[in-house]
Amino acid sequence: MSNYSNYNGGQDSSGTSGRNNANPTPFTPYHADNPVNHGWSYQGCNEASKVEYYQRGDVKMDYYPTTGTVKTSMNHPSQGNTQMFRRDLTDSEFSSVAYDPRQHTGKGYQTKK
Numbered sequence: 001m002s003n004y005s006n007y008n009g010g011q012d013s014s015g016t017s018g019r020n021n022a023n024p025t026p027f028t029p030y031h032a033d034n035p036v037n038h039g040w041s042y043q044g045c046n047e048a049s050k051v052e053y054y055q056r057g058d059v060k061m062d063y064y065p066t067t068g069t070v071k072t073s074m075n076h077p078s079q080g081n082t083q084m085f086r087r088d089l090t091d092s093e094f095s096s097v098a099y100d101p102r103q104h105t106g107k108g109y110q111t112k113k
C-alpha cells in the first residue's frame with residue numbers, strides 16, 4: 001500500500017512543482033496519455049521509487065511511468081477494499097483504465113487489502 005501521507009502537492013524539496021504542460025512530473029512517461037486528462041488529481045511522486053500518485057474521488061492510482069505499470073486502489077462494491085495491478089498496457093488500454101479504473105484489460109492481477 002502506498003504512503004499517501006507523504007504527498008507534497010506535486011512539489012519537490014525546493015518547494016517548486018516538477019510538473020509542466022509538456023511533462024507533468026520529473027519522469028519521462030511510458031504512455032502518451034496523462035491521468036489528469038481523465039479527471040485525476042496529481043498528488044505527488046516518489047522520485048526514489050519512480051511512482052506518481054493520483055486520486056479521483058475515493059479511488060487512488062499509482063502510476064509507474066518508467067514501466068507503465070498502474071495500480072488502482074478502491075472499495076469494490078462486493079469485494080471490499082481491493083488493489084488492481086496492470087502492466088504492459090498499450091496507450092489505448094492505459095487511457096481506458098484512466099477513464100474507468102474498473103476497466104478489465106486481461107493484463108492485471110488483483111489483491112485485497
